């Protein structure tokens with residue numbers, strides 16, 4: 074196989090046969106990323122075997138940025154751009170931003186690209202994700218830490234975080250079997266599994282988030298349309314207001330809240 078029209082047609086045909094819906098676009102990306110004929114063949118073999126294209130070519134686009142993606146790391150999804158958009162709309166220059174469950178660090182990188190002078194932290198429990206996020210974020214001045222949710226954050230951040238952005242795993246355990254093989258077989262379970270109803274990790278986040286937030290600080294958690302009610306309940310249980318924001322263009326859903334004022338003792342749960 075050699076680069077050129079014939080090779081391109083062969084690649085497209087093989088990708089189509091393997092069920093790739095955007096076979097033409099994928100073929101272009103493989104041809105652009107592969108430096109040799111052997112590399113093209115190897116990339117094509119991986120793709121036909123179901124490895125995510127982003128892992129094969131080594132990058133994913135997110136909010137117009139090109140982010141490094143490594144094997145074993147969750148591939149940033151387009152729908153998550155709603156979290157970045159809403160965070161950017163709320164971030165002032167110099168804000169303290171924490172991206173919990175950061176994966177590649179896509180959300181943090183997108184906020185950094187739009188807002189000046191951020192103090193940026195990111196956390197993930199998976200060593201592969203931490204390595205990958207360091208490649209994406211350290212060049213931006215971000216600090217990437219490995220561990221369970223808030224555990225690795227420096228104590229000096231308590232009460233100082235302006236925006237806590239979170240895309241924790243939220244697939245209900247039983248639904249993982251129904252996911253496309255690309256996700257089910259190539260993204261570690263810890264990146265997907267949100268427990269019986271999908272909200273276990275979100276509940277833990279909401280239960281501990283208050284003490285980390287600065288006065289007026291906000292919590293933004295990605296969820297699905299169907300699970301947003303449960304995510305709002307987790308916010309309320311953690312002492313947060315909760316508002317659902319949807320981005321229909323990318324089918325993205327995020328719940329946003331701030332600490333409830335003690336005197337009201339009630340959550341505002343709503344959507345728009």
Ligand SMILES: C[S@@+](CC[C@H](N)C(=O)[O-])C[C@H]1O[C@@H](n2cnc3c(N)ncnc32)[C@H](O)[C@@H]1O
Nearest residue numbers: 147149174175176197198199221222240242264
């Ligand atoms: C759905 S992926 C999202 C990744 C990234 N935020 C994004 O939007 O592309 C969830 C991430 O949470 C991480 N994770 C799961 N449980 C965690 C925990 N207890 N503490 C920190 N990170 C965790 C996974 O390793 C995975 O990278």
